[in-house]
Amino acid sequence: MKQFKTESKKLLDLMINSIYTNKEIFLRELISNASDAIDKLSFESLTNPDVHVDQDSLAIHLAFDKDARTITVSDNGIGMTKDELDKNLGTIAHSGSEAFKEANAEHQGQDMDIIGQFGVGFYSAFMVADKVRVVSRAYGADEAFAWESDGRSGYTIEPAAEGERSGENDHGTDVTLYLRPSTEEDNTDRFLSEWGLRDLVTRYSNYVRHPIQMMVTKSREKPKPEDAGDDYKPEYEDYQELETLNSMTPIWKKRSSEVKQEDYDEFYKSTFHDWEKPQRTISFHAEGALSYDALLFIPSEQPFDLYSKDYEKGLALYSSNVLIQEKCADLLPDYYNFVRGIVDSPDVTLNISRETLQQNSQLRAIARRIEKKIHSELEDMRDNDREGYEKFFGNFGRGLKFGIYNSYGSKAADLADLLLFWSAKEGKQVTLKEYVTAMPAEQDKIYYAAGDSRDRLEKMPVVTSAVNHGFDVLLCTQDVDEFMFQFMRTYHVDAVAGDSEHKGTDARDLEFANVSSADLDLATEDEKKAADEATTEHKDLIDELKGDLGDKVTDVRVAAGLGDAPATIASEGPVSLEMERVISQGPE
Ligand code: ADP
Numbered sequence: 001m002k003q004f005k006t007e008s009k010k011l012l013d014l015m016i017n018s019i020y021t022n023k024e025i026f027l028r029e030l031i032s033n034a035s036d037a038i039d040k041l042s043f044e045s046l047t048n049p050d051v052h053v054d055q056d057s058l059a060i061h062l063a064f065d066k067d068a069r070t071i072t073v074s075d076n077g078i079g080m081t082k083d084e085l086d087k088n089l090g091t092i093a094h095s096g097s098e099a100f101k102e103a104n105a106e107h108q109g110q111d112m113d114i115i116g117q118f119g120v121g122f123y124s125a126f127m128v129a130d131k132v133r134v135v136s137r138a139y140g141a142d143e144a145f146a147w148e149s150d151g152r153s154g155y156t157i158e159p160a161a162e163g164e165r166s167g168e169n170d171h172g173t174d175v176t177l178y179l180r181p182s183t184e185e186d187n188t189d190r191f192l193s194e195w196g197l198r199d200l201v202t203r204y205s206n207y208v209r210h211p212i213q214m215m216v217t218k219s220r221e222k223p224k225p226e227d228a229g230d231d232y233k234p235e236y237e238d239y240q241e242l243e244t245l246n247s248m249t250p251i252w253k254k255r256s257s258e259v260k261q262e263d264y265d266e267f268y269k270s271t272f273h274d275w276e277k278p279q280r281t282i283s284f285h286a287e288g289a290l291s292y293d294a295l296l297f298i299p300s301e302q303p304f305d306l307y308s309k310d311y312e313k314g315l316a317l318y319s320s321n322v323l324i325q326e327k328c329a330d331l332l333p334d335y336y337n338f339v340r341g342i343v344d345s346p347d348v349t350l351n352i353s354r355e356t357l358q359q360n361s362q363l364r365a366i367a368r369r370i371e372k373k374i375h376s377e378l379e380d381m382r383d384n385d386r387e388g389y390e391k392f393f394g395n396f397g398r399g400l401k402f403g404i405y406n407s408y409g410s411k412a413a414d415l416a417d418l419l420l421f422w423s424a425k426e427g428k429q430v431t432l433k434e435y436v437t438a439m440p441a442e443q444d445k446i447y448y449a450a451g452d453s454r455d456r457l458e459k460m461p462v463v464t465s466a467v468n469h470g471f472d473v474l475l476c477t478q479d480v481d482e483f484m485f486q487f488m489r490t491y492h493v494d495a496v497a498g499d500s501e502h503k504g505t506d507a508r509d510l511e512f513a514n515v516s517s518a519d520l521d522l523a524t525e526d527e528k529k530a531a532d533e534a535t536t537e538h539k540d541l542i543d544e545l546k547g548d549l550g551d552k553v554t555d556v557r558v559a560a561g562l563g564d565a566p567a568t569i570a571s572e573g574p575v576s577l578e579m580e581r582v583i584s585q586g587p588e
């Protein structure tokens, strides 16, 4: 068989410039390689008695030189021999790490968290650098070698220079990038600063399991001289200190029984930039063919931009502690768009740039489970912390209603029992189930009144009349309410078994009816008779009113059962008058 011939130069160019949408991931890739190299050495030391390393000394170091425009990522991991440099860095799409992971598969996720898999991440360095020099000394080798390339014409491998990893125990690798001139578009200058590197580390590599350290400049007050007079002003001096930039422990991997709520709260606040602690924390772990850890939060307050078009829903997606996507939208349905959190899975199939998942079925499976978890958490809150749930519903209830509306009612079965409505009869918020349970036997619809304020709705003659007759009315003041009912059409009620005292009921689907347009038929026979009589008696008045109002009304009638109210306006269209007014006022 013949081998494919490749135009390596073109292939490299193609890869570098078309795989990644985001140049700044180069540091994530180099740090991930350094972490893998440390994992390998650390694993060797656990399994091979000839390998001795001080686990505490294993670390990744970052350094930059603004004038020389270089960034160096160093590790004291397993290093590479001359052959390995040639094979691993000279062959596109050859992953030494993937091979290592496969050979030691049963240890992945425990003694090690190997990140590499495609054998291309290293070359992302050429997106920002026009020269890369890798100096490496394999553990136990007596010589270090230097690999160098401009990412175009090829590469060279030579013995390392004097002083480069020349110590006997100097195993590990230094990767030095010579950055291209900064352009307005890529602004590579920002990587040549403490804050620039710190920013990339905390965003992409914060939970890498080994320390990522950098010498940082700090300022301190100089000691006060003995002979300082009263007019002494403190002086400051800069000093250098080695700082660990990443937080390392992925809190979502821990069992919730091992984590204090305060720690979850702190994590939430700092990660999602919220002042308030979350209202609920949901932590769960899936094991099996697709294993993952998820940590979700329901915020205590509505984000200020929740209903603006700039609001982006989504959960942060990690794989083996490395950030893949900051806001993975597919993990959350729209009606749970307020949930924040993290999903981490070593098993998801990443696409080659490691910026998204390759398989949607995996995402869908995770998303389904997440949706169920959120749902049951909300049910739990509804049943066991009503006050908390009312607060939650005040913040995010409108979104749940839109969930039903936007799905044309197909999500109604899932979401209906999470809804709360103001009850005209009870003067508090009730669920549909509570409403139905309290219904008198002869009631066969769920009544609601829609309008712009609860106060006005409560005083509507049809509402007071219904309540006086023993029928509760849901008072709806949100723009979406009435439209939602139209898509829901019915609310399903399960059969109730009877006993010696109570009659049982069959399962049934109750319709929603607007009290204003429903033929409520609340009037007693006497009231109806009185209304009929009044219609005959006051025929002239009615005709005159019809004449005066002309096109503005379709009919004028004597209504039975209005109680103390002298008159009411009713409508027969699909949208009530009150709701028409709400809509014409525009969005809330
Ligand atoms: P991947 O990490 O997906 O395997 P890369 O292109 O990032 O692909 O790296 C290619 C290979 O080079 C790695 O699999 C590893 O064998 C080797 N390598 C890269 N960086 C280092 C390092 N710092 N120390 C040791 N080996 C490394």
Ligand code: MG
Binding pocket: 029, 032, 033, 115, 116, 117, 119, 120, 121, 122
């Ligand atoms: Mg890699």
